[in-house]
Amino acid sequence: MKRMLIGLAAILLLAPVFATAGAPKPNVIIENPGQCIAPTAEMRVNHMKMLNHSRDRTLRQGIRGEKASLNGCIECHASKTTGSVLGKDGFCESCHTYAAVKVDCWQCHQPKAGYKHAEAAGVKP
Secondary structure: OHHHHHHHHHHHHHHHHHHHHOOOOOOOOOOOOOOOOOOHHHHHHHHHHHHHHHHHHHHHHOOOOOOOOHHHHHHHHOOOOOOEOOOOOOHHHHHHHHOOOOOOHHHOOOOEOOOOOOOOOOOOO
């Protein structure tokens, strides 16, 4: 019984070490350092809520220019080399791969900087 308790205690103490040992930490490179729209800790947890709120206001109310826009994120975080937030060391993909979270933004959106909305480019829908 004593051995079993010692074994259980060892497992509980070492579990955090083994849980994080498998995946390498993401290589987050901030290409355009400066002030983000929110502190890093808040962005790590809430960026999707901010983007969803901005999406809803844009699609349902026609309000553009939210501080939490996907284009705004791409402008600051896209790689200077590739122009994209995707790729092995891409800002979005590196964290999402680490967290095993699917990134589905790019099924509809362009992951590269410099692309404007049709309306902003003068194209009428």
